[in-house]
Amino acid sequence: SPLAHLPGPTLCALTRLPLMYHEFCGNRRKFVHALHLKYGPVVRIAPNEVAFANREAAKEIYTSGGSGYDKPPFYDLFSNFDRPNMFSTLEKGKHAGIKKRFADRYSKSHLMDPDVASVIQDHAEALVAKVSESLGTSQDIYVLLHCFALDAITGHLFHPRGLHSLNDPAGLKIMQELSYSNGLRRAFFRLYFPTLWKVYSKLTGEGNRREGLVATYVLEIARDGTVASHTVLSKIRTANARKSASSTASDTPPWDWKDTASECMDHLVAGIDTTGDGLCFLMHHLSLPTAASQRVQQRLHDELAQNPEAPLDDLPYLDAVVKEGLRVWSPIPMSFPRVVPSGGRFVDGVSLPGGTIVSCQPYTMHRLDTGVFPDPEAFVPERWLEREGVMERNQYFFAFAAGGRGCIGKHLALLEMKMLLKEVYSRYRTCIAPDMTASMEQDDQTISSRPKDQKCLVLFEKWDDDL
Numbered sequence: 320s321p322l323a324h325l326p327g328p329t330l331c332a333l334t335r336l337p338l339m340y341h342e343f344c345g346n347r348r349k350f351v352h353a354l355h356l357k358y359g360p361v362v363r364i365a366p367n368e369v370a371f372a373n374r375e376a377a378k379e380i381y382t383s384g385g386s387g388y389d390k391p392p393f394y395d396l397f398s399n400f401d402r403p404n405m406f407s408t409l410e411k412g413k414h415a416g417i418k419k420r421f422a423d424r425y426s427k428s429h430l431m432d433p434d435v436a437s438v439i440q441d442h443a444e445a446l447v448a449k450v451s452e453s454l455g456t457s458q459d460i461y462v463l464l465h466c467f468a469l470d471a472i473t474g475h476l477f478h479p480r481g482l483h484s485l486n487d488p489a490g491l492k493i494m495q496e497l498s499y500s501n502g503l504r505r506a507f508f509r510l511y512f513p514t515l516w517k518v519y520s521k522l523t524g525e526g527n528r529r530e531g532l533v534a535t536y537v538l539e540i541a542r543d544g545t546v547a548s549h550t551v552l553s554k555i556r557t558a559n560a561r562k563s564a565s566s567t568a569s570d571t572p573p574w575d576w577k578d579t580a581s582e583c584m585d586h587l588v589a590g591i592d593t594t595g596d597g598l599c600f601l602m603h604h605l606s607l608p609t610a611a612s613q614r615v616q617q618r619l620h621d622e623l624a625q626n627p628e629a630p631l632d633d634l635p636y637l638d639a640v641v642k643e644g645l646r647v648w649s650p651i652p653m654s655f656p657r658v659v660p661s662g663g664r665f666v667d668g669v670s671l672p673g674g675t676i677v678s679c680q681p682y683t684m685h686r687l688d689t690g691v692f693p694d695p696e697a698f699v700p701e702r703w704l705e706r707e708g709v710m711e712r713n714q715y716f717f718a719f720a721a722g723g724r725g726c727i728g729k730h731l732a733l734l735e736m737k738m739l740l741k742e743v744y745s746r747y748r749t750c751i752a753p754d755m756t757a758s759m760e761q762d763d764q765t766i767s768s769r770p771k772d773q774k775c776l777v778l779f780e781k782w783d784d785d786l
């Protein structure tokens with residue numbers, strides 16, 4: 320094999336079974352990380368798959384030519400209603416055609432539009448109003464933060480038809496259907512045994528479900544829901560209408576409302592657990608009774624209380640806290656696989672034949688090189704404020720991936736996280752509730768990672784200076 324010279328366990332060079340086993344157990348990230356610790360930044364993890372963990376490789380794989388390499392069939396798992404969407408589209412030319420239909424709705428300048436930002440701000444305030452009603456009693460921030468994330472993304476997609484799951488039981492049920500599902504083994508079964516899966520899904524009716532609360536909600540709005548002109552759905556409809564009117568371009572055929580539903584469903588799903596889990600891990604850590612966590616809370620509160628009118632971009636400590644949270648507990652910590660183009664390529668000086676699967680994973684990018692991130696397991700927001708090494712740290716920060724196929728929702732997610740933390744920590748201090756026994760260990764799903772017991776009990780208390 321042209322990969323024979325690469326470091327890695329002999330068994331992995333001979334068969335994919337060890338990797339598959341860890342994938343089915345939700346352990347792929349840890350397995351790959353352990354191999355990096357043993358073999359270094361380049362490791363062969365399966366006969367046809369190589370994992371990398373440095374910026375040179377990430378640059379080539381994810382940003383060469385703008386969008387990097389095409390995706391492998393793993394991403395077929397993310398189509399909805401039997402229709403592809405931007406995330407599930409494998410080939411980068413087609414991907415670009417889809418992206419241009421609505422990309423501007425996720426730009427920083429669009430998010431700064433008061434009509435758009437106020438939708439998210441309202442939900443952040445709704446969360447704070449809710450916790451204010453029960454100060455001094457345990458509150459499950461796992462639930463609250465996932466409701467907040469769901470309300471924010473559905474507002475961004477569909478305002479005024481967005482959900483209000485923080486206060487509306489029907490919306491809460493949708494959050495629960497989305498966030499408490501267990502699809503990991505089913506997803507890998509479908510990937511590796513497509514024929515068996517077809518038989519199984521025919522017999523059981525499982526698969527690209529059209530039923531369920533989330534599917535019903537999205538399909539109904541995508542078909543004929545009336546939404547504001549600043550929403551993502553409105554932009555897609557305008558692009559669809561334009562596309563249908565022009566008969567020339569063949570790269571991206573016109574969409575019908577089901578294609579639109581598939582796209583919106585993907586954004587909805589991408590926007591709830593990522594932001595919800597990221598905030599939950601972060602707020603849990605800030606609430607710990609350690610001197611280090613208390614110090615971070617105090618410094619964060621001081622910055623927010625002293626600059627109540629400052630724009631979010633002018634709050635450097637808030638920015639550092641969010642970035643450090645996403646570094647340590649990346650909501651998507653595992654590999655983003657890509658396929659080496661035909662003809663082969665050099666990745667970080669390593670010659671790879673076309674068709675080789677390559678990837679980097681945030682979990683390892685954020686830990687392996689201790690010259691870039693010293694004491695990598697420690698949560699130290701201050702590291703982002705140091706001038707020395709800032710370029711390197713940013714090049715290794717991989718929570719949103721990189722290049723044209725990196726996270727389109729990055730600015731939205733950062734806005735949500737910062738608005739929420741600003742609302743909470745300007746007014747309240749948080750600490751772990753006495754009855755909190757749930758595990759906060761990172762529990763990997765097909766593409767994201769959530770707290771193991773999906774519960775995080777916290778107390779909110781007013782800061783002394785507000786009493």
Ligand code: HEM
Nearest residue numbers: 405406586589590593594655718719720724726727728732
């Ligand atoms: C902290 C929160 C978030 C994190 C850490 C995150 C991370 C990521 C990452 C790593 C990818 C690339 C994955 C891959 O290539 O396999 C991605 C893609 C994507 N994300 Fe996010 N995401 C977050 C929030 C959001 C939100 C709020 C949305 C809402 C729309 C969103 C929508 C998407 C979409 C649509 C893609 C596919 C992009 C494409 O194919 O071009 N994400 N995200």
